[in-house]
Amino acid sequence: MSPLSHGRSRQEAERTLAVDPLHTVAAGLTLATPEHRLPEAPLDPETAYRLVHDELMLDGNARLNLATFVTTWMEPQADTLMGECRDKNIVDKDEYPRTAELERRCVAMLADLWHAPDPRVAVGCSTTGSSEACMLCGMALKRRWARSNADRYPSREARPNLVMGGNVQVCWEKFCTYWEVEPRKVPLEGERFHIDPAAAVALCDENTIGVVGILGSTFDGSYEPIAELCAALDALRERTGLDVPVHVDGASGAMVAPFLDPDLTWDFRLPRVASINTSGHKYGLVYPGVGWALWRDEEALPEELVFRVNYLGGDMPTFALNFSRPGAQVAAQYYTFLRLGREGFRQVQQAARDVARELAGNIASIGDFRLLTRGDELPVLTFTTAPHVRAYDVFDVSRRLREFGWLVPAYTLPPDRQDLAVCRVVCRGGFSADLAARLVDDLRRLVPELRRQPRPMVDDRKTETTFHHA
Numbered sequence: 503m504s505p506l507s508h509g510r511s512r513q514e515a516e517r518t519l520a521v522d523p524l525h526t527v528a529a530g531l532t533l534a535t536p537e538h539r540l541p542e543a544p545l546d547p548e549t550a551y552r553l554v555h556d557e558l559m560l561d562g563n564a565r566l567n568l569a570t571f572v573t574t575w576m577e578p579q580a581d582t583l584m585g586e587c588r589d590k591n592i593v594d595k596d597e598y599p600r601t602a603e604l605e606r607r608c609v610a611m612l613a614d615l616w617h618a619p620d621p622r623v624a625v626g627c628s629t630t631g632s633s634e635a636c637m638l639c640g641m642a643l644k645r646r647w648a649r650s651n652a653d654r655y656p657s658r659e660a661r662p663n664l665v666m667g668g669n670v671q672v673c674w675e676k677f678c679t680y681w682e683v684e685p686r687k688v689p690l691e692g693e694r695f696h697i698d699p700a701a702a703v704a705l706c707d708e709n710t711i712g713v714v715g716i717l718g719s720t721f722d723g724s725y726e727p728i729a730e731l732c733a734a735l736d737a738l739r740e741r742t743g744l745d746v747p748v749h750v751d752g753a754s755g756a757m758v759a760p761f762l763d764p765d766l767t768w769d770f771r772l773p774r775v776a777s778i779n780t781s782g783h784k785y786g787l788v789y790p791g792v793g794w795a796l797w798r799d800e801e802a803l804p805e806e807l808v809f810r811v812n813y814l815g816g817d818m819p820t821f822a823l824n825f826s827r828p829g830a831q832v833a834a835q836y837y838t839f840l841r842l843g844r845e846g847f848r849q850v851q852q853a854a855r856d857v858a859r860e861l862a863g864n865i866a867s868i869g870d871f872r873l874l875t876r877g878d879e880l881p882v883l884t885f886t887t888a889p890h891v892r893a894y895d896v897f898d899v900s901r902r903l904r905e906f907g908w909l910v911p912a913y914t915l916p917p918d919r920q921d922l923a924v925c926r927v928v929c930r931g932g933f934s935a936d937l938a939a940r941l942v943d944d945l946r947r948l949v950p951e952l953r954r955q956p957r958p959m960v961d962d963r964k965t966e967t968t969f970h971h972a
């Protein structure tokens with residue numbers, strides 16, 4: 503069944519919702535409200551609230567969700583601000599000019615943080631997340647390429663392609679499918695779990711719209727070597743005249759590296775970097791969904807992609823896949839920028855990295871695991887079972903940790919390392935050193951039981967490999 507079809511069995515479709523008698527008695531109701539059909543009659547708000555609230559109690563605990571990069575804790579002041587803005591549609595820039603102004607300020611702050619040549623005239627916008635931002639940046643790359651190849655595109659011979667590591671997040675596969683661009687992936691090899699600059703350059707030709715560099719990789723938290731990638735493309739230009747721009751997918755790392763690795767050159771300091779995206783809702787420390795897309799200058803964003811809408815009395819430039827979208831996340835992003843400043847961000851991200859490093863060391867000390875990454879780049883660690891471990895695998899670890907409430911995903915790496923399966927822990931604000939110590943306690947408790955298994959429970963692998971990285 504396609505995930506968008508929402509198909510239900512007849513039995514499921516006929517189900518009704520049952521309210522705890524305590525609530526029904528209090529509300530003076532007998533209740534049989536359908537689950538999958540719009541009920542005929544209204545409910546009182548308290549009963550409706552209870553029904554939804556009680557069902558949602560069965561979701562996992564967001565704070566124990568170590569699978570996600572997305573923010574699961576914000577300060578109460580941020581909650582208040584978001585509550586105050588929940589009725590504002592960000593697209594109504596004439597009606598909510600101050601929200602629009604906060605968005606512009608956030609773009610300017612990010613341009614400055616990422617060393618845009620002139621942050622005052624930086625081009626950028628907020629989005630629903632990195633996926634939308636990547637689509638926009640990919641579209642700009644394609645349009646720029648199409649412009650400079652107008653003599654031969656569109657034609658059968660010229661099919662645009664995008665070069666990237668095999669470890670890209672699914673949004674780049676979506677981009678290529680939706681915008682009819684050929685994905686050219688550098689496979690993983692040996693202990694290299696991300697792009698190789700020389701291999702990427704070897705895939706480039708006159709139809710390459712750009713190369714994607716990831717800071718850092720969704721699969722293991724490692725930073726791709728963006729400066730080396732740019733240098734390799736500079737050399738390609740010297741040799742062949744091909745001038746291929748780079749987009750940096752900084753979904754997580756663009757809000758980590760500026761604070762923890764200021765000497766790492768990965769951003770607009772590299773002239774070849776045309777655009778950068780980040781997820782405000784990951785290490786930008788805002789609840790979902792907000793992302794950012796920035797271009798180094800106006801030239802990098804073809805003007806014809808920006809729509810000027812005469813809407814509700816104003817001339818409004820928009821570059822977005824959506825139209826209406828909540829304004830609250832942008833207000834919360836600006837709050838976070840003001841609240842933390844550079845030093846606050848440094849402290850928060852450093853704390854996450856410290857937790858990740860300590861956790862990596864503690865997991866390594868159990869003796870059954872081999873650490874692939876230890877939180878030295880993104881505050882993320884990945885581990886697999888050591889070669890001597892035969893009784894269980896990382897899918898068993900993931901499954902058993904769920905019994906304690908921890909959501910730690912296990913998945914296989916992309917080609918050509920599908921043979922390697924890992925567990926990943928994303929450390930972020932709200933996952934304290936104390937919680938990390940509890941996780942290690944639980945893991946230590948589980949390991950003796952896992953060692954007693956006759957063999958890995960291979961069936962779990964089928965479901966766990968469908969894990970979606972976010």
Ligand SMILES: Cc1ncc(COP(=O)(O)O)c(C=O)c1O
Nearest residue numbers: 631632633671720753781971972
């Ligand atoms: C490198 C990378 N790019 C893009 C995305 C998609 O981000 P979003 O969930 O903000 O759309 C992710 C999500 O994990 C990611 O890790």
